[in-house]
Amino acid sequence: MDIQLIALFAAPTTAIVALLYGFFLSRRVLKEEEGSDKLQAIGKAVRDGAMAYLKRQFKVVSIFIAILAVIIAITLGIGMAITFLLGAIFSAVIGYFGMWIAVRANVRTANAAQKGLNPALKIAFGAGTVNGMLVVGLGLLGVSLIYMWAHFTFQSQGAEMVAKKATEVLVGYGFGAALLALFMRVGGGIFTKAADVGADLVGKVEKNIPEDDARNPATIADNVGDNVGDCAGMAADVFESYALTIVAAMILGGQMFGLKGVVFPLLARSGAILTSILGTFFVKAKNDKENPLNPLIRGFIVSAVSAIVIFMGLAVYLLGEPKAGFAAVTGIIAMLALLYITKYYTGPGEKPVVEIAGASRTGAGTTLISGLSIGMESTFVSVVVVAATIFVGYLLLGFYGISLAGMGMLATTGIIMSLDTFGPISDNAQGMVEMAGLKGKAPEVTGALDAVGNTTKALTKGFAVGSAAVAASSLFATYFEATGLKSIDIALPKVFVGLLLGCALPYLFSSRLIGSVGRAAFEVVEEVRRQFRTIKGIMEGKRLPDYSKAVDIVTAAAQRELLIPALMVVLMPVLVGLLGAQALGGFLGGVVASGLMLAFFMCNAGGAWDNAKKYVEDGNFGGKGSDTHKAAVVGDTVGDPLKDTAGPALNPMMKIVQIVALLIAPFVIALVGR
């Protein structure tokens, strides 16, 4: 027993190690030079824009969070409200610092690119790893502290009481974290795509100036958007899945194996954090000519393989149940399969992407048709992987097996988040090299980094969707337990009605977000056109445009469009609750199922269009400037709000709906019945 208690303490310790490693890396990144005055000025503009956005975002969000906290305190007790706030704060901190380091690393990467690949890669990936360590460190720390509190406070009342109390608190914590993740995803997603689409529509299409050209009044907003959308949103979202899956595994493990079953997920995750750290040491290019993707893959494989070893070892020697190891490894394999599927369907040079690029020869219509078809096919294949994971996990160890598979999917979160954040940093660095007009090695190095960053960013999306779906599925199981329902029987009409409404909600939600991007992008277009019209000398490069205006517009738009999707997600379960607890259960199943489909579909179709455009730009089917290219650009524009706004926002959305249902379940049962 003593050994197990020591193991219980190992988790927060590892979490702190991860945070310290992140702190060390951030110090190292910040020590690097920012480069010329011009580079510094550009860096400052992006940094200021990003921070201004976050500040304003947090202002709006904190009002909403405060109101909700009061409602929660009144209806569910002050304890729940506090954990709700805690979750929200943790999530906000991760979003904030992840972005904080990204907007400092971008300019340093651009500067270091003048010296060669490795110096630039070290900064970009190092800053990415800061984000990765924040996510896993705080993720594990929060959960393990809460669990230890429950353990030592309620130990005397038996294991069941510990599990009950821990679950209660963790639901509040998860709600706060998920809600903040939703705000980050929605706000960031609208910001980034409105700026991107707006900048491209006038810059690339009307004025024929290249991407990231300093003459484009929306170019700073575009660069700010990369950070806002890809760092802050993704980090908060994955943090939340990370916390939810381990909670589910701990609770179910406790029921099946006692304390050992609780310790296993904690130790497994601690081990996985160490393997992620280990992996980061292998991220080093052999020389300046090596494709930067290779060292990243090396690091990732080291992490994944050593995680498998640790999971199996712990399962056999600590838990005495190899099946637990197999379940976790199933998750790792599923994660690899999802990465592979995403790579196949969206990767540059792969058959589907070449097919879309080829279809662009007959115009934008066929570009779109072929992308829709490929996106839908990829959805089916990805869903089969998720379904197989759930099924195999269940065959191995019942619900505990499913939750372990979920943990396995997230085993390499540390390094995956590093790869993801690496994307916007490289993208920004590439933009800054372009805007500052740096010559020599720099454009080539940042070009290569940017291309790889786009790939890693796209790959990690499939991972985020799949893990969110598994996290939401474990919540779904929790709902079933919490309500004491005997079944959620879709053969009953009211449950089937709940299922239909659940399937329909992701459509309404996505519709709103895609529409928001369209509206905000339209405002950006108007502003950019206005500047070109009224400020003389921009096109000749004699005067700088007023970058801050476009930033202001998208910042305001992102806030304005924030509340309605959030209200939708919080209120719909309440409305469906009027049909009873079982109908609400049908609704939850529908939200996960349909949300999963749409998320895969939108992320993959969008990614494929993006890379089809790049494939043409690389000189295929006529190359840049050809009619084929114009058609491919249309595909990319359509894919943008799908893959970077609506698709990713569905992840926290699925989770919030489940949590809201869990919170209101007692009221539904009392007032309406099962």
Next chain:
Amino acid sequence: MDIQLIALFAAPTTAIVALLYGFFLSRRVLKEEEGSDKLQAIGKAVRDGAMAYLKRQFKVVSIFIAILAVIIAITLGIGMAITFLLGAIFSAVIGYFGMWIAVRANVRTANAAQKGLNPALKIAFGAGTVNGMLVVGLGLLGVSLIYMWAHFTFQSQGAEMVAKKATEVLVGYGFGAALLALFMRVGGGIFTKAADVGADLVGKVEKNIPEDDARNPATIADNVGDNVGDCAGMAADVFESYALTIVAAMILGGQMFGLKGVVFPLLARSGAILTSILGTFFVKAKNDKENPLNPLIRGFIVSAVSAIVIFMGLAVYLLGEPKAGFAAVTGIIAMLALLYITKYYTGPGEKPVVEIAGASRTGAGTTLISGLSIGMESTFVSVVVVAATIFVGYLLLGFYGISLAGMGMLATTGIIMSLDTFGPISDNAQGMVEMAGLKGKAPEVTGALDAVGNTTKALTKGFAVGSAAVAASSLFATYFEATGLKSIDIALPKVFVGLLLGCALPYLFSSRLIGSVGRAAFEVVEEVRRQFRTIKGIMEGKRLPDYSKAVDIVTAAAQRELLIPALMVVLMPVLVGLLGAQALGGFLGGVVASGLMLAFFMCNAGGAWDNAKKYVEDGNFGGKGSDTHKAAVVGDTVGDPLKDTAGPALNPMMKIVQIVALLIAPFVIALVGR
């Protein structure tokens, strides 16, 4: 009892009245003149193309059907195989004759348009009504004869035995009908859109010649496609929903009310057929200037209102249960609501369509984004209507109430099918006037008819989707009964896995169909380009292109792409059945839920893009030839395979999956278990 038996005979009698009315109308249409030699030649080309297609289609399909019939005979008995063939033959006959009259009415409508609106409207709507009467006449005849056979053969063994035998036979009948509907929808959908997209991509975009220009080598194929896709496919599909809903109502009614409960749906439907016939008498324009939509609406309203009166009267005086009337009326209201929603989201001049047209000012990218957003929103709203219908029906009279609501939705099928077939006939007439170069009143009259035809065609799509969903839902209830399951509990992982796979299947299916259109359209483009390149004098109008080549290409493509989707739909339930009967139930729920979403989404987004393009062509936002117009054309091209191929094909697909599950259920239970 005697009165009720007389009532039992009333149904086939009414069915025969409907068929005779259709026969009378077709005689009247055929008596009209075909016009000038040139018009006759064009009419013959379209007619020959359509008939050649159907002949080849039936050849391929009959092999598949024959193989299946043998398998069914071996595994399920010879009786089931015979009813399977019967259903397939009925469905084929409806598709065949619906098209037969349409390809004879089109040229006569074009010719009559020279005399004015009413003569042309009379032919186009008259021929449409022939199709409508075929659907409802054969629909009611088949079902009532089968029921009467069961009634008089098994009467002595009790009502339950009658219901059991009738269900058995009707499942086979439904399977044959649905499978043929699937082939018609898939083949017709690929044919029509490959021809349409192919003709437009070279004609409109590359060569700048108008639609239906006689110089375009794909123009005959395009006109053939309208008949093949919109008449044959739609008729077979709706025929099947029409049969399924009444079967469900009769079985459940028999359980609840005895023979009275069986007679009620039969008499209600007989009454509704008479009201549809009544409605057709009101379709007459007041003068040549009246918008042809108005008389159509007048006829429709007469049908709907008198159907409400009949339903309520029968419920109160025959059944003695007003709730049955309310349930049926709920269905009529739902159908009206779906028509209204479709009209709002896709209708010319409505806010969403104007918004899409406006978004086209900033290019095809924003056209697409705004259409996707609007399509998704319309999906949510439509699904709420379907969910509410199921819920209210259930509240009123349980499962019987749901099936009556489904019957109510299909109450006006007769006139709705007339309106739908009116679309391709008018479309063809308009094309023929253009190709034959008719002047005077004719272009104006057929232009007005075509515009209205487009509207009615689009409106009836929402109706087809909604009614297919309700029909599939009643089958879902039948599956539950047939398997003796206690619940289909999605809280069980294997059932949830079934649900996920069910939700994913419509994506794979749609992906395949959309891809097929892309591939076939590409072949058409190549052929059309080849003819322009190698046959001198086409562009100058000195030589006619070789129309038959394009027809051959799409005919072959449609057959080639037919088998894989059909196999998908038949084999997937078998594979999922390996997880047990309950998992298969989850799968069925997923297929209906997700199929419904995608079908609404694709039909509505496609319809909205179509009309946004027309709105621009009517001189808004720059009109024809402007950049806005080019962007709007891209939206229309993308929407085409969604709204006319994949979306409509999902209807029979949902139903077939349910029927296959019903057929294999005994084996699943015996071999795998519940």
